[in-house]
Amino acid sequence: MNRILKKRLAAAIANLILLFAGTVTAAILGACGVVPDSPYGDSIDVLCIITLCFMAVILIVEMVAMLKISDSTRHTVYIAGATLGMCLFSTDFTNMLAGYGVSVNMQVFDCIDFVCFEAVTLALVYFWNYTYNVNFSVRTGRAALVAAAVAAGAYTGLTFANLQIIALVLWIAGLGAALARVYQRVYTDGSDNLPFYLTEAYLFAACGDCLADTLCGEKLIPFPPLGFNSFYAVAFILIFALIYVTYAMRTDRAALKASEYKLQYERVRTEALRGQIKPHFIFNSLAAIQSLYHKSTEDGDRATSLFSRHLRANIEAGNTDLIPFEKELDNIQVYAELENMRYEKKFNLIFDIDDADFEVPVLSLQPYIENAMRYSKVNEKADGYIKISSVRTAGGIMLQVSDNGVGFDVNVVPSSSYGIKNSKARFEILMGVEPEITSEAGKGTVVSIFIPAAEGGTNEDNYS
Amino acid sequence: MKIIIVDDEMSALHTFLSDVIGRTDADYKFFKDDAPEICDYAVKNNIAAAFLDINMPKTNGIELAGKLIELQPEIKIVFITGLDVSEKDLREPVSGHTVGFLYKPYDSEALLRLLSSIERETPKLTAKMFGTFDCFINNNLVRFSSKKSKELFALLLTYNGKSLSMTDAISQLWPDMETDKSKPLYRDAVWRLRKTLKEINFNCVEFERAKLTLNKLNISCDYWEYLETGQLPAKPVFLKSYNWSQEYFTE
Structure with a gap:
């Protein structure tokens, strides 16, 4: 198994054990009679608080270990903090306090409890928004906060008229609307749906719990024998476990992908370097330059300058991934001029450029030019040409390298040509596009690369 | 005008000398990489430009450029280098004074172009339309990358500032070819x-x-002069290698 995955799994298991240690401790304490029980199941609330204390320890450990607060930690802190507030100001808890002889203003506690409930639900919405990359603008976020404030105000006002139930119902309806977008996204993205459904079930259970709690508080319905919060607390522990597992899974996948990508890319790039400057090309070019100097110093100078430009481009390629298309065309022109300098039979290079405002992997087009000469034999034809064309369409850029040579069997050549395999791999890894080669005997070859227009604000997760 | 050239390799200095000899009227002074000596010279002389190698054993060309700029605030710098250095690798004040880069081994034409741009602020293009068509930038021949691009430029000059549409250009440069x-x-x-x-x-x-x-702007063209003054040059053969030229000039 992968080393990173092992480490992450160990950390996740350790954290889960810590989490449940809280529950176990609370259960033992309850069984020993250390924590008093009320008719409404107060010990469950106490259990929540103890669990939250353990949660805090986990968070501190994570912060110290990572030396920064990750997004998952931040979300966990929000949800944990709000839930703690909810427990501390719940009807069950105030009842327990009353059991110790501490009397509190039930109505004020009820209102604070409602605000905490709002905070929990909002934090969950943000968590989903983050997890499922739902486009959640600053404006929408602000609107949600304003709605929460209005609902809290209404709740407080209505509490004294014993009509707070209206505010509660409105808030839950509002949340439902906010969730519609998350739903839409989750249905289109088939991957991590289970955590979403479970956290969502939790939210609605909490809403139901809050609603029933309020109804009981107002003595509109009788209290059930075991108290609502028992269900609620179990769900609470479950939810943190799920949030944690979801993050761990996502992070692992991202980390694995990143490390694999890096390895793969390093390999391809090294191969590219090894493949580009071919010794025979160097020595043949030098020989051609030497003979040119015998004919004319000026031509020799020009050839030397061309050759040095070619070498420089190849050496630069070692520390570059993508370069502007225009620069790549310059490199190709230099290469073509060097080739034409060596051979009696020359070919035409046609730059049919409609748009050059995009990037390509460095020296990724040259293999197709080499190929056109080696297999399509364009330089043996009287009017042989290689045409590089780029056309911008609505969806992106169509880049083509075509020739009018003799053509070849596409099933044989690309798989045997090292340069083409490498170029294809770099187009795929760096840009996610796949060059397509079609060749027809007697008519020539076309290499087509479609580069889709960059979509604004790609929502790729950035796990480092 | 005084120009200094600094390189630790004699062969590089020699190449430079063979390129510039007799071609411009500047006063050249060659130095090896002895920074104190160069600075001493810069204190005593008014230097217009410095051609500096970057990677030298005793001094670094970019640092030397910084010192020279302090001594000569008007100096122009050209780096002659084998390294992959470009404008983005430089910082102020050196970047502001750098007028170009020559990558070894360089074209003598590139060097001469830089020298011309140092001598005169604005480069001038001269187009010779009678006889064989050729263009010169500050008296250095412009080498076009293909025959047709040269012909296209000749047609543009013939248009005399008027816009040239693709259809017009194609109908004159490739009259017998299908559009596609x-x-x-x-x-x-x-x-x-x-x-x-x-x-x-x-x-x-x-x-x-x-x-x-x-x-x-900054183009002088014998055909334009003829259009203005009506005076013909000694050999009035207008753009002789281009078929479309007859439309624009008849004796």
Whole structure:
């Protein structure tokens, strides 16, 4: 198994054990009679608080270990903090306090409890928004906060008229609307749906719990024998476990992908370097330059300058991934001029450029030019040409390298040509596009690369 | 005008000398990488430009440029280097004074172009339209990257500042070809012309979709002179290698 995955799994298991240690401790304490029980199941609330204390320890450990607060930690802190507030100001808890002889203003506690409930639900919405990359603008976020404030105000006002139930119902309806977008996204993205459904079930259970709690508080319905919060607390522990597992899974996948990508890319790039400057090309070019100097110093100078430009481009390629298309065309022109300098039979290079405002992997087009000469034999034809064309369409850029040579069997050549395999791999890894080669005997070859227009604000997760 | 050249290798200094000998009237002084000696010279003399190697055993060309700029605030710097250094690797004040880079082994034409731009602030293009068509940038021949891009530029000059549409250019440069074949060739010529003008750093053409317009500023052209004065040159053969030229000039 992968080393990173092992480490992450160990950390996740350790954290889960810590989490449940809280529950176990609370259960033992309850069984020993250390924590008093009320008719409404107060010990469950106490259990929540103890669990939250353990949660805090986990968070501190994570912060110290990572030396920064990750997004998952931040979300966990929000949800944990709000839930703690909810427990501390719940009807069950105030009842327990009353059991110790501490009397509190039930109505004020009820209102604070409602605000905490709002905070929990909002934090969950943000968590989903983050997890499922739902486009959640600053404006929408602000609107949600304003709605929460209005609902809290209404709740407080209505509490004294014993009509707070209206505010509660409105808030839950509002949340439902906010969730519609998350739903839409989750249905289109088939991957991590289970955590979403479970956290969502939790939210609605909490809403139901809050609603029933309020109804009981107002003595509109009788209290059930075991108290609502028992269900609620179990769900609470479950939810943190799920949030944690979801993050761990996502992070692992991202980390694995990143490390694999890096390895793969390093390999391809090294191969590219090894493949580009071919010794025979160097020595043949030098020989051609030497003979040119015998004919004319000026031509020799020009050839030397061309050759040095070619070498420089190849050496630069070692520390570059993508370069502007225009620069790549310059490199190709230099290469073509060097080739034409060596051979009696020359070919035409046609730059049919409609748009050059995009990037390509460095020296990724040259293999197709080499190929056109080696297999399509364009330089043996009287009017042989290689045409590089780029056309911008609505969806992106169509880049083509075509020739009018003799053509070849596409099933044989690309798989045997090292340069083409490498170029294809770099187009795929760096840009996610796949060059397509079609060749027809007697008519020539076309290499087509479609580069889709960059979509604004790609929502790729950035796990480092 | 005094120009200094600093390189630790004799062969490099020798190449420079053989390129400039007898071609410009500047006063050249060659130095090896002895920074104190060079600075001493810069204190006593008014230096217009310095051609500096970057990677030298005793001194670094970029640091030396910084010192020279302190001594001569008007100095222009050209780096002659084998390294992959470009403008983005420089910082102020050196970047502001750098007028160019020559990558070893360099073209003597590139060197001469830089020298001309140092001598005169504004480069001038001279077009010779009678006889064989040729262009010169500050008396250095412009090398076009293809015959058709050169022909296209001749046509643009003939248009005398008027916009040239793609259809017009194609009908004159490729009169007997089908459009689907000639269009790529037209775009190729445009691309290459753009590259050539970029290389000589003389951006006199406005490139628009299917339309080219020449900006006549700093261009002198014998054909334009003829249009203005009506005086013919000694050998009145107008753009002799281009078929379309007869339309624009008859004796």
